[in-house]
Amino acid sequence: MEAHNLQEYYTFTKGIIYLLMGGALVGVTLFWQFLMGGKAYRDENKKNYGDHH
Amino acid sequence: MSTPASNGPKSAFNTFNLVAGAILVVGLILTVLRFTQGIGPVTNLDDNNPWGIWIGFDLLCGVALAAGGYTTSAACYIFGLKRFHSAVRPAILTAFLGYALVVFALQYDLGRPWRLPYPIFVSQGTTSLLFEVGLCVMLYLTVLFVEFTPAMFEWLGWKKIRKVVVKLTLVLTIFGVVLSTLHQSSLGALYTIAPSKLHPLWYSPYMPLYFFVSSIAAGMSMVIFEGSMSHKKLHRMMDEEYLKHHDGVVFGFGKAAALVLFGYFFIKTMGVAYDNNWHYLVSGYGLLFLTEMLGFVALPCFLYAVGVRDRNLSLIKKASIITVLGIVFNRFNVSMIAFNYHLPAADRYFPSMTEIGISVFIVTLGVVIFRFITTRMPIFFEHPDYKGDH
Numbered sequence: 388m389e390a391h392n393l394q395e396y397y398t399f400t401k402g403i404i405y406l407l408m409g410g411a412l413v414g415v416t417l418f419w420q421f422l423m424g425g426k427a428y429r430d431e432n433k434k435n436y437g438d439h440h
Numbered sequence: 441m442s443t444p445a446s447n448g449p450k451s452a453f454n455t456f457n458l459v460a461g462a463i464l465v466v467g468l469i470l471t472v473l474r475f476t477q478g479i480g481p482v483t484n485l486d487d488n489n490p491w492g493i494w495i496g497f498d499l500l501c502g503v504a505l506a507a508g509g510y511t512t513s514a515a516c517y518i519f520g521l522k523r524f525h526s527a528v529r530p531a532i533l534t535a536f537l538g539y540a541l542v543v544f545a546l547q548y549d550l551g552r553p554w555r556l557p558y559p560i561f562v563s564q565g566t567t568s569l570l571f572e573v574g575l576c577v578m579l580y581l582t583v584l585f586v587e588f589t590p591a592m593f594e595w596l597g598w599k600k601i602r603k604v605v606v607k608l609t610l611v612l613t614i615f616g617v618v619l620s621t622l623h624q625s626s627l628g629a630l631y632t633i634a635p636s637k638l639h640p641l642w643y644s645p646y647m648p649l650y651f652f653v654s655s656i657a658a659g660m661s662m663v664i665f666e667g668s669m670s671h672k673k674l675h676r677m678m679d680e681e682y683l684k685h686h687d688g689v690v691f692g693f694g695k696a697a698a699l700v701l702f703g704y705f706f707i708k709t710m711g712v713a714y715d716n717n718w719h720y721l722v723s724g725y726g727l728l729f730l731t732e733m734l735g736f737v738a739l740p741c742f743l744y745a746v747g748v749r750d751r752n753l754s755l756i757k758k759a760s761i762i763t764v765l766g767i768v769f770n771r772f773n774v775s776m777i778a779f780n781y782h783l784p785a786a787d788r789y790f791p792s793m794t795e796i797g798i799s800v801f802i803v804t805l806g807v808v809i810f811r812f813i814t815t816r817m818p819i820f821f822e823h824p825d826y827k828g829d830h
Contacts (some may be wrong), residue, residue, distance in 0.1 A: 396716070399716065400713060400714060400716050401714045403716075404710055404713050404714060407709060407713055408710075414706070415702065415703075415706075418698075418699075418745070419699075421697065422748060422749065424694060
């Protein structure tokens, strides 16, 4: 990308940052689900609620 | 049944003591050389590179890796996660020794140790970030010492003064968190003064934030790493209470470290986007940056997450080693490798054997003191007179 003035430069970089922020919001939600799932989560649920949860 | 404290090492002539003793003797000789010959003959420092491995490793890495003290005590006393209580004393001791050795190592760089109080008590440079770092480190080292003293007082049997200090725990923890936030970020802020010297991939106005956030991940990883090492080598000093909580501490800190590393990865990417530095990623320094980001941030983040999900202690411990190495790699990149990147190869800095030797001496000194204290004082076990008194 070639910026001819400061306005164009910031329009580009801020645009990219907004896109990254959107990606980060989706990413952190998925990562949170991944981190909180799995064997540890199942074991804890089983301990707290038994096999019928 | 004997208490863990009564089971000291059997012989003074074991492998650890012999190797550590040899390193300490060589270190003392190098110390004499440094303080009799001056800084020039024993280092590769020059006007282009006045800060070398003693700042890059001993100070920047030392402070970051000592961050386990404030993260653990904040988790336990401020956020109320009492299940981490067993990790507080080892983490505080590691942090206290880490900071004490940072100040000790600084003497090799500065020379003239008797001038140490000058910047704080005689001639303050109140507009300087270095003054702020110095003031914070002095205050935080004092706070860490006071936080550590209950273990010492229990060992000495000084019950009254211990009771007074224990009452100050919450206040000291708050002080510790505030002071750590200040100086961890200020160390990053120091490098914002050199935009033309530090490679654009590492230079960012957000560097204070990077240093602070990465110190949290480093501190938690260091607690896991140091806990695992101690678990292996100092198992005889640990009581049932400590051993019962060990796995829970590792899983809890692993989970938190995964989240912090995830956030750190994104804010570093924001930094590249903010300055539009994408084109540098396809250069040699870009490869170095990608190695740091993918190999030492994204990879341990993923390993931590998988380790926590699958209840895999071994994987979490591996991730903690990679994170610790990653922090060292990052601080080396900022302070040495990507610093003065435009200089010709002949003018680039590489530490002399003496500099490396003194750094190894200081790390060994830390390990020896840690071992000395943990085999005597109630760090990994509760003193019989104060069971459940926390």
